[in-house]
Amino acid sequence: MSSHQKWNWMQEELKQLEQKSQLRSLHETTILENGWILRDGKKMLNLASNDYLGLSERLNRSNLTALIEEEERISSSLRFGSTASRLIVGNDPIYRELETEFASFKGTEDSLVFSSGYMANIGVMSTVVGRKDVVFSDRLNHASIVDGIILSRAEHKRFRHRDVEHLEHLLKKADPNRKKLIVTDSIFSMDGSVAPLKQLVELKNKYGAMLMVDEAHSGGIYGEKGQGLVHALGLTDEVDILMGTFSKAYGCYGAYIAGDSVLIQYLMNKARSFIFTTALPPVNIAAIQRNWSRIQAEGWRQKSLLEKSDWFKQQLQSRGFNTGESESQIIPLIVGDNKKTMEFSALLQEKGVAAVAVRPPTVPEGTARIRFTIMSLHQDYDLERALVLIDEIGECLKVKK
Ligand SMILES: Cc1ncc(COP(=O)(O)O)c(C=O)c1O
Structure with missing residues (x-):
């Protein structure tokens, strides 16, 4: 042949x-x-x-100088390359600095950086639910959420786009003893529509489910300092898993999960897309920090x-x-x-x-x-x-x- x-x-x-x-x-x-x-x-x-705020700038003397100043501020060497996974020897101090400060910005106990939004979604979905569990997912959720559900092997119940009545119908039918996760984009990537977050919180409380919100397209834009839509609506304490990316309004690359400390520790131990991959280069993290401060100031x-x-x-x-x-x-x-x-x-x-x-x-x-x-x-x-x-x-x- x-x-x-x-x-x-x-x-x-x-x-x-x-x-x-x-x-x-x-x-x-x-x-x-x-x-x-x-x-x-x-x-x-x-x-x-997706560079909504125009922060994905061309490299020039001024932003290069800003990165070098950032290096002086953090007193560690800002490397262009990575050396290993975070859990091996890739955990440059700049990571924890970003994660701690970012968690307090979002109003959560802790946060964890993933290499991309795709990796964060497949990592979380396949970790927090498994074969015996059930996920209720908006029909128009991003492909990375869908792929994460497939990887998790959980039962996948798709509800009609933003249709809380349909979701409630599915929740009612589900076995009350099974672990349940409701997952939604905050702003839908192909439609620009907004998830009914307040009603989703009511339903998650009523049926004892967890709620995960993907803020890829609302992070950096909504909220008085760009904390995202969940924060703007005062729902941070009600959302169990907050996911967002640094690849859109932040004009960089990478993603985060924000939530309770135990969730972050669990993901660090179990999420395969966090464990088995090389850490983002520290210079990428410094660029995130720089753009994040501009989001707050501008x-x-x-x-x-x-x-x-x-x-x-x-x-x-x-x-x-x-x-x-x-x-x-x-x-x-x-x-x-x-x-x-x-x-x-x-x-x-x-x-x-x-x-x-x-x-x-x-x-x-x-x-x-x-x-x-x-x-x-x-x-x-x-x-x-x-x-x-x-x-x-x-x-x-x-x-x-
Ligand atoms: C809603 C949503 N979630 C996750 C992602 C994946 O993010 P990333 O491009 O950082 O992998 C995207 C973007 O493509 C998205 O639109």
Whole structure:
């Protein structure tokens, strides 16, 4: 068998993906100033970034100096590389410093850094529940939560998106003696909708379940200093497992779990995605600390992000587009058909707007969409120009309601 023939089955599957307009590919992208990018050499307005507050800066003398000052402050050497897992010899003092300070910021007893949000979610889910337990998960929760549930081997009960009545129906039917975990995104990554956190707390108390909230898209943005949505709603003490990332509004990389000390100690001992992986480089942690202090000091970033997002969403709606249930900086323009969504995104890119088409299986069948995300750095005139283009293309493809 030639080396080519060996992969015939893969080629066949890739062809099928292409036929369904579901084939993915990588595009070289360079980040420019003020929410612009160079994508495959073409300059575009970036309406597809998770760097909501514009903190993922280009390395320059000033931020490099800030990192060196950080090194002097922490009096340990700031290394660019890692040496081992945290549990072996990779536990640079900077980790515990961040974890302790971050826990008091979030209002929890302790916190633990994971290498990424994906690793945190699979690590926690597969640790706190097991074969005999049951997880109640919003149907639109992030893929990392879904993968974590699969790894845990717990029974997976999916409730309809933000539907607390459906969740209660499922909770009522569950064996009261089984360990139960309710899990939800705080802001849903493909819809921009907000979880009904207060009602979820009521249900978790009523049915004796644990509650885990993923604050990937609300951390750094909501709350007076960016503590997140759970904190803003005064629910910190009611949420058993708080998860969030440093990869979105924080403009860095990495993630955290915040909660009671015993939970953190348990995860440190049991979560395989914490134990069996190399620690993030200390310089990454220093960058998180720097961006985190800017989040607290530069409140104009959050304010500008939320104002621009509201305005952009209203403009889309007033032009007759379906923005679903978005209440945040993530604004979907729901098209429905996969092919039309791809066409929409391709036309936008041709005209200099990067907004990525999101198709099944990332979103449910028949709800393919363009996912717009706003940044606090976007200039009003750039957003206005983008709206004119979106309007023209939407009209041409007959996408409006
Ligand atoms: C809700 C949610 N949780 C978890 C993740 C994973 O985070 P990370 O990109 O840091 O792995 C993401 C982002 O992709 C997300 O949107």
